[in-house]
Amino acid sequence: MSEPEDAAEQIAGLLDGIVRRQRRAGRESFGESVTHGQFRVLRTLDHAGRALRLSELAAQLGIVPRSATSVVDDLEAAGLVARQPDPDDRRATLVDLTPDGLKILSTLREKRRAVMADQLARLTPEEQQTLANLLQRLAGN
Structure with missing residues (x-):
């Protein structure tokens, strides 16, 4: 394997680990409810x-409408969205958030932010900004 391929594999593994921590933090916040x-x-x-x-929701998520319907069914049963x-x-x-859906979303975002802030605390503010800039470039934003 060449060095760029090694770096690509290493970066992919590191990013996967970070995403897993974020998802685990979400599960710990709400159990298996979300x-x-x-x-x-x-x-x-x-x-x-x-x-x-x-159909718009499915398109924005990049999934088939049937899959979106299944997820919305579960969220509606939990009182987090309304049709x-x-x-x-x-x-x-049409599908929209309920007040309970907004509340859970806000709480989950805060938990994810706290987990990421804890991870980023290992970096200096300048390193954090450099990382954010590099990730924005990779994301194409």
């Missing part, structure tokens, strides 16, 4: 700032 997929739905609805059609008819298309259904 999965990573459910968190993604809640976060996507929050970022949209409005109710979304199931409503689309006033512009009676065949479509």
Whole structure:
């Protein structure tokens, strides 16, 4: 293996470990009540700032509509999202966060932030900014 491939594998492994810690922190916060997929739905609805059609939600998540329907079913049963008819298309259904969904999302985000802040405390403020800049470049933002 060449050195760039070794570096790529090492970086991929390190990033995987960081993501696993973030997910574990979420599970510890809520037990098994909110999965990573459910968190993604809640976060996507929050970022949209409005109710979304199931098809829009699925597209934004990069999943098939049937999968989105299953996740929304579970979130609705837990009282974290609510469905409503689309006033512009009676065949479509809109999904939006409930107050409980917003509360859990806020709590989970804070827990994830705290876990990341704990990890980042090992770095100087300058190193943290360098890491953020490099990750933004890699993310293409």
